[in-house]
Amino acid sequence: MKKNWPLWEVFVRSKNGLEHRHFGSLHAADEDMALENARDVYTRRNEGVSIWVVKSKHITASNPEHHGELFEPAQDKVYRHPTFYDLPDEVKHM
Amino acid sequence: MSEEQIKNLEQQFEARIARDEKIEPKDWMPEKYRKTHIRQISQHAHSEIVGMLPEGNWITRAPSLRRKVALLAKVQDEAGHGLYLYSACETLGVSRNELYEQLHTGKAKYSSIFNYPTITWADMGAIGWLVDGAAIINQVPLCSTSYGPYARAMIRVCKEESFHQRQGFEIMMKLANGTPEQKELAQDALNRWWWPSLMMLGPTDAESVHTEQSMKWKLKRKSNDDLRQQFIDQTVPQADLIGLTIPDPNLKWNEERGSYDFGEINWDEFWQVVKGHGPCNKERIDARVNAWNNGEWVRDAAVAYADKKATKKQRQAV
Numbered sequence: 001m002k003k004n005w006p007l008w009e010v011f012v013r014s015k016n017g018l019e020h021r022h023f024g025s026l027h028a029a030d031e032d033m034a035l036e037n038a039r040d041v042y043t044r045r046n047e048g049v050s051i052w053v054v055k056s057k058h059i060t061a062s063n064p065e066h067h068g069e070l071f072e073p074a075q076d077k078v079y080r081h082p083t084f085y086d087l088p089d090e091v092k093h094m
Numbered sequence: 095m096s097e098e099q100i101k102n103l104e105q106q107f108e109a110r111i112a113r114d115e116k117i118e119p120k121d122w123m124p125e126k127y128r129k130t131h132i133r134q135i136s137q138h139a140h141s142e143i144v145g146m147l148p149e150g151n152w153i154t155r156a157p158s159l160r161r162k163v164a165l166l167a168k169v170q171d172e173a174g175h176g177l178y179l180y181s182a183c184e185t186l187g188v189s190r191n192e193l194y195e196q197l198h199t200g201k202a203k204y205s206s207i208f209n210y211p212t213i214t215w216a217d218m219g220a221i222g223w224l225v226d227g228a229a230i231i232n233q234v235p236l237c238s239t240s241y242g243p244y245a246r247a248m249i250r251v252c253k254e255e256s257f258h259q260r261q262g263f264e265i266m267m268k269l270a271n272g273t274p275e276q277k278e279l280a281q282d283a284l285n286r287w288w289w290p291s292l293m294m295l296g297p298t299d300a301e302s303v304h305t306e307q308s309m310k311w312k313l314k315r316k317s318n319d320d321l322r323q324q325f326i327d328q329t330v331p332q333a334d335l336i337g338l339t340i341p342d343p344n345l346k347w348n349e350e351r352g353s354y355d356f357g358e359i360n361w362d363e364f365w366q367v368v369k370g371h372g373p374c375n376k377e378r379i380d381a382r383v384n385a386w387n388n389g390e391w392v393r394d395a396a397v398a399y400a401d402k403k404a405t406k407k408q409r410q411a412v
């Protein structure tokens with residue numbers, strides 16, 4: 001064989017009102033086939049009402065080795081959370 | 095990286111797993127973890143794919159439309175299971191083609207139960223009831239295994255398995271309550287599938303290698319012998335219920351243990367089949383290799399068509 005079918009990532013919306021969630025991946029020659037295969041592989045029991053497929057190579061992912069510089073800055077910003085602010089118990093609805 | 099740095103990373107890694115953290119594809123992992131997972135997940139995927147063959151044998155001859163749609167749906171599920179697992183395996187940096195190659199050349203193994211023939215319709219009942227039953231017992235603990243993509247695939251698989259077992263048991267039940275000939279068919283299928291199903295849960299604890307490491311990585315959560323006992327204890331009352339006899343003269347309830355004692359398993363047979371000398375090993379691999387080779391022109395045509403469409407789209411955009 002000259003060329004292998006590329007890898008696609010599959011995202012499924014379980015029902016309207018919910019976001020598309022990553023379900024897994026599959027191989028297909030083109031986007032139409034990727035959608036059809038995703039239907040057969042990931043939604044045989046009404047698991048979805050909408051499917052996105054995207055070629056895996058188009059996804060840019062953060063590197064777990066850079067976890068520190070990416071996510072640690074958020075850890076010490078307690079003032080972003082409501083519990084940081086002291087209010088008297090008498091204050092209602094806040 | 096120096097040896098000490100690697101040691102350090104390994105310790106942190108083991109600690110993460112011990113804390114029940116999941117390992118995800120891009121995380122650092124010991125080479126042995128990667129290799130062991132590629133081996134186990136791909137073996138599992140191959141088993142799902144080869145497992146379609148014995149049942150596929152009866153789709154066109156199912157005795158009613160109800161049975162036919164159920165069997166067709168079950169076999170399609172097994173294809174799905176294989177695909178979930180292959181894609182989980184590919185996240186470890188091995189390509190789908192390498193995995194197929196390993197199956198086709200015999201380098202990779204698959205569950206040896208699928209090397210037994212399906213000679214009567216009752217075998218569809220016995221497989222669903224016993225083989226899927228044993229598979230469920232093996233798979234449920236894997237839903238909480240340490241490698242994220244594997245655990246997620248297993249959760250999906252387990253959700254789908256229970257219908258497989260139920261449709262099999264229903265077939266057995268109907269046959270067991272049918273004419274004497276039908277009942278005989280059911281008993282004969284149970285006789286042939288019982289022992290291979292027990293073997294499916296793996297060699298005895300005394301003979302099984304890697305168990306300790308696998309337990310640490312949560313690739314295994316209970317020993318083979320414990321899983322086997324669980325399978326026997328849950329299956330014997332089901333056979334009693336439909337009036338079939340488990341083909342083991344030594345099977346006896348042990349009040350003290352609260353479990354069934356059972357007879358000696360023929361491990362020579364097991365190892366013979368694993369080594370390739372089962373009744374259908376060659377037939378199964380030939381079927382896979384032929385499907386792959388005969389499908390090559392279709393796969394190539396699909397790529398050619400995709401390329402043509404893409405070029406056309408590009409030209410229109412200019």
Ligand SMILES: [Fe+2]
Nearest residue numbers: 142171172175
């Ligand atoms: Fe399965």
Ligand SMILES: [Fe+2]
Nearest residue numbers: 172226255258
């Ligand atoms: Fe199954």
